Amino acid sequence: MTALTLAEKILAAHAGLDAVVPGQIVIAAVDVAIAQDGTGPLAIEQIEELGSARLKAPTCVFFIDHAAPAPRSELANAQKTIRAFCASSGATLSDVEMGVCHQRVAESYAKPGDLVIGADSHTCMAGALGAFATGMGSTDVAVGMASGQTWLRVPESFRIEVTGELQDGVEAKDLMLTLIGTLGADGATYKALEFGGPGIDALPMPGRLTLCNMSVEAGAKAGLMPSDDSTRAFLAALDREADWRPLAADPGASYERVVEVDAAAIVPTVSRPHAVDNTAPAAALKGTRVDQVLIGTCTNGRLEDLRAAARLRRGRRRAPHTRLIVTPASQAVARAAAAEGLFDVFWDAGAVVTNPGCGACVGIHEGILGDGEVCLSTANRNFHGRMGNPGAFIYLGSPATAAATAVAGEITDPRELL
Amino acid sequence: MTDEALRGRAWLFGDDISTDHIAPGRLFHLRTDLPQLARHVLEDARPEFAGEMRPGDFVVGGRNFGLGSSREHAPRIIKLAGAGAVLAQSFARIFFRNAINVGLPVLQCDTSGIGEQDELEVDLAGGEVRDLTTGAVIPFVPLPPVMVTILADGGLVAHVKMHGGFDLPEG
Numbered sequence: 001m002t003a004l005t006l007a008e009k010i011l012a013a014h015a016g017l018d019a020v021v022p023g024q025i026v027i028a029a030v031d032v033a034i035a036q037d038g039t040g041p042l043a044i045e046q047i048e049e050l051g052s053a054r055l056k057a058p059t060c061v062f063f064i065d066h067a068a069p070a071p072r073s074e075l076a077n078a079q080k081t082i083r084a085f086c087a088s089s090g091a092t093l094s095d096v097e098m099g100v101c102h103q104r105v106a107e108s109y110a111k112p113g114d115l116v117i118g119a120d121s122h123t124c125m126a127g128a129l130g131a132f133a134t135g136m137g138s139t140d141v142a143v144g145m146a147s148g149q150t151w152l153r154v155p156e157s158f159r160i161e162v163t164g165e166l167q168d169g170v171e172a173k174d175l176m177l178t179l180i181g182t183l184g185a186d187g188a189t190y191k192a193l194e195f196g197g198p199g200i201d202a203l204p205m206p207g208r209l210t211l212c213n214m215s216v217e218a219g220a221k222a223g224l225m226p227s228d229d230s231t232r233a234f235l236a237a238l239d240r241e242a243d244w245r246p247l248a249a250d251p252g253a254s255y256e257r258v259v260e261v262d263a264a265a266i267v268p269t270v271s272r273p274h275a276v277d278n279t280a281p282a283a284a285l286k287g288t289r290v291d292q293v294l295i296g297t298c299t300n301g302r303l304e305d306l307r308a309a310a311r312l313r314r315g316r317r318r319a320p321h322t323r324l325i326v327t328p329a330s331q332a333v334a335r336a337a338a339a340e341g342l343f344d345v346f347w348d349a350g351a352v353v354t355n356p357g358c359g360a361c362v363g364i365h366e367g368i369l370g371d372g373e374v375c376l377s378t379a380n381r382n383f384h385g386r387m388g389n390p391g392a393f394i395y396l397g398s399p400a401t402a403a404a405t406a407v408a409g410e411i412t413d414p415r416e417l418l
Numbered sequence: 419m420t421d422e423a424l425r426g427r428a429w430l431f432g433d434d435i436s437t438d439h440i441a442p443g444r445l446f447h448l449r450t451d452l453p454q455l456a457r458h459v460l461e462d463a464r465p466e467f468a469g470e471m472r473p474g475d476f477v478v479g480g481r482n483f484g485l486g487s488s489r490e491h492a493p494r495i496i497k498l499a500g501a502g503a504v505l506a507q508s509f510a511r512i513f514f515r516n517a518i519n520v521g522l523p524v525l526q527c528d529t530s531g532i533g534e535q536d537e538l539e540v541d542l543a544g545g546e547v548r549d550l551t552t553g554a555v556i557p558f559v560p561l562p563p564v565m566v567t568i569l570a571d572g573g574l575v576a577h578v579k580m581h582g583g584f585d586l587p588e589g
């Protein structure tokens with residue numbers, strides 16, 4: 001038996017093969033195919049062009065999350081198209097109140113061992129459940145939904161071997177920004193990042209989701225985690241324990257590269273404008289005045305992220321010149337956060353709490369930046385123009401760094417406020 | 419794939435041109451109106467490009483062209499604006515795949531010697547770019563066979579319709 005990486009194992013199973021090798025082209029059966037309100041209308045057009053009577057992929061979901069609820073009529077019309085298509089095709093609709101696609105996929109749709117494709121680049125987040133999940137364009141996803149299949153080149157894998165445990169005030173986000181700084185924004189193009197080691201065994205699901213979410217920021221096709229007891233606990237808490245099965249790479253599987261990361265040595269890290277790999281320790285950026293802080297997005301809008309932020313905010317207000325926007329990743333997150341009283345903490349601190357969704361992340365609404373303004377965001381991208389204004393500057397950091405920054409009004413290492 | 423040589427001027431864009439440069443989120447509402455969106459193509463990288471480029475001109479990038487979002491609107495509007503091809507040292511994965519699916523030639527080659535507004539000729543079948551201004555001949559990395567098939571069939575949807583499913587070479 002050939003020893004397989006996680007990516008090879010899942011792709012072989014979906015291609016009906018015993019084994020696959022990097023570079024091989026496979027036609028694979030799709031379990032979950034998704035699109036959102038930005039990519040969905042084009043996917044629907046392509047499905048109609050294909051003339052398919054019914055969708056063959058077992059789970060097809062359209063999410064209205066990027067502009068939810070619609071801030072202008074063109075978008076309201078695009079959303080009407082999506083609702084009508086879901087009603088006629090039998091695809092599942094996740095409407096404006098439900099939250100960001102990737103969070104919803106993790107909560108409700110992806111299972112260990114699945115092949116997930118999505119017309120959104122951060123589809124790779126579902127890799128945290130032990131799935132092979134990758135972002136594609138509308139046309140690829142349309143074909144995947146309609147035919148139930150997709151073609152894939154089996155990627156070479158990088159093994160990211162994590163030892164040690166993160167220190168207090170340091171989060172999975174800091175580890176991932178550090179790793180991307182090391183690999184570079186194109187350092188893993190076409191590769192699968194397979195995370196493992198004692199540091200990953202000790203890392204609960206929310207952090208794993210953050211790591212897999214940002215794999216694409218190093219160019220990777222997928223980020224993958226083993227499916228273990230943490231995965232099981234995550235699914236069990238969602239009443240989905242039946243969806244769990246264990247999954248791991250074979251001992252002796254071969255990797256193109258092994259990158260060792262000592263989690264205990266990671267410090268709060270920030271990406272500077274306008275590239276995710278342009279990283280620096282948060283402490284080194286002290287004095288950088290910030291006009292807006294965004295806590296949320298598919299990267300860091302989970303309950304644990306909001307808790308980490310609230311921990312630093314309790315009894316403290318935002319700096320007068322720093323707006324604070326909190327956007328939970330999903331309705332389930334919002335409901336739990338409200339029940340725990342976290343929203344009260346944020347409101348008392350002077351925050352705006354918005355509807356769950358993508359919010360200000362992609363520059364459509366709910367927090368577009370002004371000319372020359374500086375934002376520190378917990379999102380995954382800080383590209384030029386990302387938050388709706390090419391004249392603005394975006395820094396990326398963890399929820400704890402974001403909360404500390406909102407209090408101080410300048411970029412701040414959260415450990416200063418612990 | 420067309421056998422005709424493509425000809426046009428080079429517009430240089432540098433490294434790390436993201437899909438936010440090509441089709442920014444602030445124009446999200448134009449995604450269902452691609453001809454309108456195409457008027458803003460690459461606006462956040464070079465504001466004058468959309469207005470001044472002529473059909474057949476080339477977008478010439480450096481490393482990691484097209485990084486970021488999966489929005490297929492990005493290669494679609496580069497094509498719709500009339501660009502003949504995108505040339506770059508390297509491409510981000512999703513952009514590259516999307517470009518082939520929608521029939522936009524994306525050529526990986528050494529773009530470092532190409533000058534702004536150089537007159538270029540691209541020979542898709544012959545596998546080379548000729549810089550008529552400098553006289554340089556630049557080979558490009560051949561597309562993988564699977565992508566040659568999709569491009570030759572007129573894009574992915576046409577391929578699937580033509581064959582009743584996938585019919586791709588294994589390499």
Ligand code: SF4
Binds near residue numbers: 101102120380
């Ligand atoms: S939250 Fe941001 S990164 Fe995540 S899916 Fe939405 S727009 Fe994309």
